Amino acid sequence: MKQIIIPLPPFQRGFHLITRIIEQQLPSLPEAGLLNLFIQHTSAGLAINENADPLVRHDLESTFNKLIPENQPWYRHNSEGSDDMPAHTKSLITGTSVNIPIVHKKLGLGTWQGIYLCEFRNHAGSRTIVATVID
Amino acid sequence: MKQIIIPLPPFQRGFHLITRIIEQQLPSLPEAGLLNLFIQHTSAGLAINENADPLVRHDLESTFNKLIPENQPWYRHNSEGSDDMPAHTKSLITGTSVNIPIVHKKLGLGTWQGIYLCEFRNHAGSRTIVATVID
Amino acid sequence: MKQIIIPLPPFQRGFHLITRIIEQQLPSLPEAGLLNLFIQHTSAGLAINENADPLVRHDLESTFNKLIPENQPWYRHNSEGSDDMPAHTKSLITGTSVNIPIVHKKLGLGTWQGIYLCEFRNHAGSRTIVATVID
Numbered sequence: 356m357k358q359i360i361i362p363l364p365p366f367q368r369g370f371h372l373i374t375r376i377i378e379q380q381l382p383s384l385p386e387a388g389l390l391n392l393f394i395q396h397t398s399a400g401l402a403i404n405e406n407a408d409p410l411v412r413h414d415l416e417s418t419f420n421k422l423i424p425e426n427q428p429w430y431r432h433n434s435e436g437s438d439d440m441p442a443h444t445k446s447l448i449t450g451t452s453v454n455i456p457i458v459h460k461k462l463g464l465g466t467w468q469g470i471y472l473c474e475f476r477n478h479a480g481s482r483t484i485v486a487t488v489i490d
Numbered sequence: 491m492k493q494i495i496i497p498l499p500p501f502q503r504g505f506h507l508i509t510r511i512i513e514q515q516l517p518s519l520p521e522a523g524l525l526n527l528f529i530q531h532t533s534a535g536l537a538i539n540e541n542a543d544p545l546v547r548h549d550l551e552s553t554f555n556k557l558i559p560e561n562q563p564w565y566r567h568n569s570e571g572s573d574d575m576p577a578h579t580k581s582l583i584t585g586t587s588v589n590i591p592i593v594h595k596k597l598g599l600g601t602w603q604g605i606y607l608c609e610f611r612n613h614a615g616s617r618t619i620v621a622t623v624i625d
Numbered sequence: 626m627k628q629i630i631i632p633l634p635p636f637q638r639g640f641h642l643i644t645r646i647i648e649q650q651l652p653s654l655p656e657a658g659l660l661n662l663f664i665q666h667t668s669a670g671l672a673i674n675e676n677a678d679p680l681v682r683h684d685l686e687s688t689f690n691k692l693i694p695e696n697q698p699w700y701r702h703n704s705e706g707s708d709d710m711p712a713h714t715k716s717l718i719t720g721t722s723v724n725i726p727i728v729h730k731k732l733g734l735g736t737w738q739g740i741y742l743c744e745f746r747n748h749a750g751s752r753t754i755v756a757t758v759i760d
Binding site for chain 1: 626666693701714716718722724757759
């Protein structure tokens with residue numbers, strides 16, 4: 356069992372590929388195991404999705420904004436700005452954690468898979484991830 | 491590896507903070523590890539979200555009801571009431587399981603994070619969670 | 626720690642119960658533990674949901690198609706067909722991985738729970754799952 360804290364630099368609102376940032380900070384990985392990445396925030400999320408075409412991330416941002424719109428009259432938690440409550444909802448939908456198998460000392464991602472930071476706030480600071488390696 | 495069953499008391503339909511209920515029943519935690527909580531039901535979910543303002547839970551309930559409405563003409567699984575099929579869909583979206591890193595013998599939640607029971611049925615009974623501690 | 630690759634046969638677009646397929650290929654399970662199933666694709670997902678009534682799977686397919694419609698004018702990633710970008714979004718919402726506790730050498734699923742392959746492409750080939758057993 357190895358566990359490290361990975362501080363991310365601040366990112367703009369949107370979906371961002373962070374596979375390289377994560378891989379560069381991971382300790383040496385076991386022959387077989389499981390990596391859990393957990394983001395310690397309630398207005399951002401982690402996910403696995405397409406790693407090649409930036410337009411996928413663009414379309415995810417557009418689609419999530421249509422799905423969970425801002426400024427709805429039924430929102431009551433809105434003291435921190437119009438992006439606040441939608442950010443909590445989007446975070447709940449994407450989830451705060453991903454699990455990735457470790458296969459032959461590497462992340463067992465499929466050919467087209469990458470790790471995403473889903474940043475749902477307009478002006479977020481840096482986010483903190485706890486990485487736990489189970490062997 | 492430790493594993494226990496955590497029976498929850500019945501909750502009303504809605505999003506509920508259950509961090510204290512879970513923590514009170516967990517066994518002693520290792521210095522570093524991972525906690526998996528798994529709810530053994532298909533019309534409720536588990537999630538991590540904001541722990542401070544009850545209005546966040548209120549707005550999540552409103553938003554999920556708008557997102558996955560009841561009484562849609564295309565529903566065919568509706569023998570158990572109008573809340574039944576939406577409950578399955580919401581459960582699939584939130585997920586049945588959360589993973590939380592264990593850091594220095596405590597849950598490694600962020601400052602604003604709590605554990606949610608997402609109860610999607612109008613008149614649900616008690617729900618059962620399997621808690622697995624990996625070290 | 627045991628890890629195996631489970632190749633699935635091709636499935637039609639929709640939500641499919643694959644509990645038996647998974648169980649038949651799993652190695653012998655420990656008294657207590659955790660199973661992680663990870664799908665190495667970005668246009669399909671894994672989930673846990675109702676195992677009894679096929680109409681639940683039918684209604685999930687209808688609901689997801691309403692929630693994440695095809696042919697929206699704001700999609701920019703659309704070179705692989707109208708089902709492509711929605712498939713990525715649906716995969717992000719369902720998630721690529723499920724964790725199931727292992728209880729008394731069996732999967733600790735609830736009475737009504739089963740493992741779902743969520744196939745979001747119209748003409749997908751076979752999908753690959755990495756199964757990791759932690760004890």
